[in-house]
Amino acid sequence: MNKYTGILACMLVFAMFAGTVSSEQVTTVEQVAIAEKMPAGVMPAPDQAFNFTKIEISPRYTNFRLMPGENKETTITLRNKEKKAVSVKPNVVSAPYGGYNVDPQWITVTPESAEIPAGGSQKFTVKVTVPEDASIGNSGVQIAFTDETMPTPYPSPIPNYIHALQLSVDVWTKPKIQIMAPYINDMLEAGKGYDYEVKLKNIGTEAIKIDPKMSNDNMFYGGPGQAAPAFTDDAITITSPASVPAGGTETVKIHVQVPADAKGYYNGAIKLNIDDPSVQEWDGRVQLSFNVWTQPSEPFVKSFSMKEVKPLTIEISSGSNYGYPYGIATGKNKKEPSFETTLIGPGGQADLKVTKTVIKGMVNMGGQIPPWELDSKGIYQENGAQLLETYETAGLIGEWTLKVLPKNTESFEYSIKIGE
Template sequence: MMESRRIRIGELIVAMMLVSIAFMPAVSAMEVEVEAHPVQASGMVMIDEVVTASSDSGFNQDVDFAKLQINPRHSSTQLKPGSSDKITVTVTNKDNKTITLEPGVVPSPYAENIFEESWVTVTPSSKDLEPEEKQEFTIEVNIPEDADIGNYGAEIAFTDDVMQTPYPATYPQYINTMNLFVDVWTPPNIQIQTSYIRDRVRAGDEHDYEIKLKNVADRDIAIDPKISDDNQRYFYDPYGTEGPAFDDDAITIIAPSIVKAGETAVVRVHLEVPDDAKGRYNGALDLNIDDPSIREWDGQIQMDFEVWTQPSGPYTKAFTTRTEGPITIEVSSNDHNYGMWMGAGSQDEKDEASFDLALEGESGKVELNLVKTTYSGTVSLGASDFPPWEVDGAGIYRDAVEVYTETYEAPGAIGDWTLGILPTNTQQFTYLITIGAVE
């Protein structure tokens, strides 16, 4: 009875909507089509209004525009304030009629900076182009001395033809254009050695990091390092959204206010990880360098910390032996320096990795004898943001990978075994079990 009543109510709703549509005022430029789609789960009928353009709306009609081949369609260049550049563009008439070309600059509203029309000169300023005729245009870009550092974008439109849209466009979309991109820059007066601080830390520990700023200019430059106000506060993970591992006040910044000409200053970052911290912290340190050669994002040091927890239980590996040969177990830490490529890890001495091993066979626990320890690694030269020739002394070396290995031996027997490995002060390790004599 309830289901039948739901269906009758659904039919009544449909009838009312159809009546209201029947008495809608006529639409001159658009037609309305109504399609009914049954929803089986509820027994009701939903009405979808599909609006389509009629033949007299003008949108589906053929658009008449000048058919030109423009080569290249895109140009990107890098210029300093006060400098200039020339770009040659070839335009070919692929239409069956003569086309008048009058190239003009159309600033892009979506670019980082607005391209001034006075910065660009196109020669020739106009041309009547016969079918299959080609014409080379010279686009001269002149950047004034007082231009702001940043990216600029514009279009060179050779005709007034614009793309037609079924709705009013905020900005006209010209068809016959060449896209022009200019990166206005100056060599940085401050060289930033570290652009990224990334580290794995433990709750309750303290860590120190250094950012070196070298002033290559002939004048002093002011700085005012602070935690960025735009730091990411929340993170999305497969288990939901969680806040940062700790607040910004866990980080203390010690820095001078001036980097003197020709000298190198050090910005020190001190992190005190709270005892209850867990998860990740992602943020940025804004150096606030008072110099136009340093763009806003170039003056920010990204920080990424992962709070790591020492495991309380061992990793276990079961294996089977088919001979009575001795058992050799090799365990190696394999720690990658996260700051090798883009930044720095902690300046503090790290605790040495170690392993607690337990081996148990069918007859019980077996004593393991430590027979060898080895240290190895990979060292990178010039891995910081400074090129190698700009780094003095030992600062050129970066530990890319550090490996510590312990080798144990135990008497063997045929049967099933279980190996337990509890690592300390390492985030990754490898193991190798050899059954039989090792040559």
């Protein structure tokens, strides 16, 4: 397979998941078939053709999202680009990519066959009916209208048909378990313990088993420039009931005991192991993001000069990177940012007066608002608070030193304004 063939083949596979596309992409299939037969390192000429039937399929890719018991249909148009009539017969076959196989019995294509005259077209109706007992998941099939396949330089267990509709079927149901909250972000101090709660609501008619465990495929990394996490999973203890009763609410309790020598970042996940097939694996997790750090003990120092007697205005603001995992804490144990600000001039320590204070924040409702929280403040999650303070004093000619000792913020900005 030459380099052009590889590029075109990759484009074709990725496009299978893109849904409905224009008929202009038919040329891509023809180019792949051409490229497969070209000698290594040779780029095929645009007008060069080989022995395969020229049929245009529109759309070439489509997808259905259905619940068990539902059905849906769509119309596919085939256009004959040949100068003679072409016979086609749709056949449901396996797709050359992953996923569990859709039962061919779910799919009907009408008409069962057709002869398309030269330059003519034929419409087909594709109907997918998902049975009541179908398993949840996403998979795909090909509906091949001819038996012509893409040539490959090696044996292929699943042929890639040239004249085929790529059909993706996503079978889903409404989850019976609702999770509040699926994300826990916080700023922690070494040597201290912290407690969190995750509420689970069962809106179904039967009890649902759960078995929360630390996920084996945690995203373990410590943050920028750090190879190891701040602490390991054994610092986290999970206390949980064995099930959530029908129509009831249960609480999963999480305790984090931060080691005394911990520092840096921890990213991980708790897999709730919810016995509900409608809850996909990724949705049944609680994502954890912690920052373990130590308050600075020495202030930031900035020196500057004044050449005239003018008023001085100093502005200090804490970091505003809301929601960023390495920024301001978002958990219930976060503390409000503050500053110890000192200004020393030619006459000694200046009399700084706070003339304006601004407190800003960003609040969300966690994306999913469980019904039992609609009248409660528990739906609100504050993604960090920002403090802005403005100081003023009289400025004198000479050298000045600004000192700022920040607390409960990982970054801050300053500005020094000389004059009105």
